[in-house]
Amino acid sequence: MLRCLVPLLLGSLCLQAQAKPQLTQEQRDALASDRFWLTLGHYQPARWGGWRSYVDDNAFFLASNGGESPAAELSATLDGLYASAALGNDHVQCRYPSRTRWLREQLNLKDLPTPNCSEYNEWYEDIAPHSTVLVFPDAYLNSPSSMFGHTLLRIDSPETAGSGTSLLTYALNFGAMVENMDNGVLYAWKGLAGGYPGQFSLLPYRDKISEYSRLENRDLWEYQLDLSPEETARMVEHVWELRQVRFDYYFFDENCSFRLLELLEVARPSLRLTDQFPLTAIPADTVRAVREAGLITEVNYRPARERELLARAAPLTADEARWVTRLAGDSAQLQSSTFAALPRERQALIQEAAYRLARYEASGKARDSADAANSYALLQAINRNPPPALNIETPTYPEFGHESRTWQLAAGSREDRAFAEYGLRMAYHDLADNLAGFPLGAQIELGDIRLRQYEGNHWQLEQLELVNIRSLTPRSALLKPWSWQVATGWERVAGENGNHRLVPHLNGGGGFAWQPWDSVLGYSLATLRLEHHRDFDAPLSAAAGFNLGLLWRNPLGSLLAEGRSDYFDNGEVRRSLALAQQWELSRNLGLRLQASREFSQFSAPQTEFALQLRWYHY
Known part of the structure; x- marks a missing residue:
């Protein structure tokens, strides 16, 4: 019996080998370097030449070196396409429908085996992809993972597209896989350092609506995209290939927004969206890129439950x-x-x-x-006894706010010394910045560095803020939220003999904010501070204090007046008063006048004035 089976098996293998297309090396290289093939493999140029894939899961690749070699992965895929149809759902055609479709079209493959891909077919028919909506849940400062907002895709079927029944559709989401109940601080740190894997998920859209709009009180923006049914289908095909596949996840670059831009490039290969984000991919910036690519045809705004409540109670x-x-x-x-x-x-x-x-x-x-x-x-x-209809004014679209990176150029004086100052903030908004598209009282600053040049060509690092976050949420008759802040980095403070010392610090606080008028926000926070100061005896000194402030939205822009006081455990008392008025020259340009008065037991009071030009540019 065995003697009879061996020739049959060998003959079958020979027939399969003859059926495979015989490509020249030039043809194989051309296919492997085609942009669409590289997009399907999530390849990018490696730092020292060659390629590497964003996918960090060997199970995604058919070739042992498929993560670094698009050509090897192409060859392995072609081999798999001609495997026995008896493999069923495990066949390469069933596992990789996007690759299969593209290679069939490129090579005019008409003799492929026809495996029964029942699992894929049932999944695809259930989704019935027809059109695509980009969804942007707005920033939610009380959650470190949501400080910058989020993006996901909604896949509409022919029956739900434009029918007002979007809750029956599916949401395509990419997010960090958090297996442990990590607290907010640990979550933020691991998200920054790539401590979580990322994965795509497809779930009912109504569940995401509940999570963002109801539980987290986040406004939702739904952007109808100009993708044809064929383009949407191409993207969903590729999503099947990515099921259970793990990526590295980083808050600032390889995040939800960047991964979704890759999917849009699969849907429409002519797009060049990911090329615009070599360093960071903040969700609002990626929405702006989608708009600038001409993909947005219609926008629907869903206010959060909290906003609806406050509007009805107003x-x-x-x-x-x-x-x-x-x-x-x-x-x-x-x-x-x-x-x-x-x-x-x-x-x-x-x-x-x-x-x-x-x-x-x-x-x-x-x-x-x-x-x-x-x-x-x-x-x-x-x-x-029904009330009148609730009408909520649509706020400025998030993508119409200023861009995320800020270049700063200032001229000023500190006591009798003139200076020029040069700064760069990697992201993304402070209390006095151009307000359109941002909530009043929200501040998130990351990577804010300022270099100062005094007369006589004396240069010094004036400040390096790693993180500076404020969430000033006003209390009302119905809602009593806490306001809070946290900051860490290096800053200049008073020292002995009139020196202005650069000290590392960590501080935070909590308290209350109130809004007596629509354009005015006041706040009062109790604070704690830790710092290392070379003129203090202890290597680490602690201080308790307070912040008081008033933010006024005026015809020119925003005015911020603030007083701070820190009482250190070694007897040092440090106080300051500061005033800043921002003129909003255009969406991405601002002019800020700043004045401050600092008090310390180390020296006489110090006064500083500066005029700063701020250019918001990604």
């Missing part, structure tokens, strides 16, 4: 806001004679605000029957 008086709080906690108050005495139109506003507050407070909690009954009673009252 016209209420203080007494009516107190009624909102009472009803949200106890719907039986609807039967109160005092509440019934209110005008019906005011009752309608109060009831809906109370319902929204009750649902807002229940977000992220386990279902509670008493809370559900309370919400249902409020909903019944709303149906009996």
Whole structure:
């Protein structure tokens, strides 16, 4: 029997070998260097020549050196295309439908085996890709992983495209795989250092809506993309090839936004989106790149639950806001004679605000029957006495804000010494920057370096801030959020004999912010600080203090007035007053006048003035 089988097997192998296209080395090299093939393999030029793939998972490659050799991966793929159809779902054609389609078209392959790819076919038919929507959940400062916002893709079927039934579609997401319950600080550090693998996932869009708009209180922007059904299908085919495949994940470059740009280049190979982000890929910048490529045809804005609540409560008086709080906690108050005495139109506003507050407070909690009954009673009252429609003004689109990197050029004087100052901030926004597209009271600065040149050609490093984050969220009659800040790096402070010492520091604090008018934000924070100062006896000194400030959005731009005080454990007291007015010359250009007065026991008070030109440029 064995003697009969061996010739048959050898004959079958010979027939397969004869069926494979016989390519010249020139043809093979041309295919392996084709941009679309390189895109399918996520290849980029290696630092010292050759290629390397962004994919950090050997299971993605058919060749042992496929991560470094597009040509070897091409040869292995061609071999696999002609494997026995009996392999079924494990066949190369089933595992790599995008590669298969492209090679079939390029080489006019008409004699391929026809394996039964049941798993892929069922998955693809369930998604039924027809059109693509880029979704941008706005920045959420209370989560370190969401400080810059996020991007994902929504895949619409022919039935859901443009029908208003987007909750029935699928969301394509790339994110870090967090297997442990890491706290926010550890999560941020590991995300910066590539401590998590990244992976694509495809899940119902309604789940992502709930996560971002409801649980994290993030506005959602939905950008309809000008991709044809064929282009969308090509992209989804490639997503199947990436299932369970791991990438390195870094917050600043190899992140959600960069990976999605790669997918868009698979959909439309003529795009050159990833080339624009050699160092960082901040989500708002990638949305801007998509717009500039002419891909956006329509924009839909979904306000977060918190924004809807505050908008509904905005016209209420203080007494009516107190009624909102009472009803949200106890719907039986609807039967109160005092509440019934209110005008019906005011009752309608109060009831809906109370319902929204009750649902807002229940977000992220386990279902509670008493809370559900309370919400249902409020909903019944709303149906009996509906309020007018809630109209929320659409804010400035995120991609229309200033760009993320900032070049700074300043001239000024400190006491009797004139100076010029040159700065670069890698990302991305401070309290006084051009405000359009950013929330009032939000600050995220990373990699802010300033070099100062005094008279006599004396140069010194004035500041190197690694991280400086502020989340100043105003309190209201209904919501009582905390405000907080954290910063670390090196900065100049007063020292002995009039020296201005460069010290490493770590400081943070928490407190409250309030917004008496739409254009004014005040804040008060208690702070703690650690620093290493060569003029202090201890190698590490601690201080407790406070920050007080006022941010005013005025016709010229933004004005920031701030006072700080630190009381060190060695008796040193350091105080400062600062004022900054930003003139918004254009979207990506600002002029800032700064003045400060510093007080220390080491020296007499020091006064500094500077005029700074700020150019926002990626």
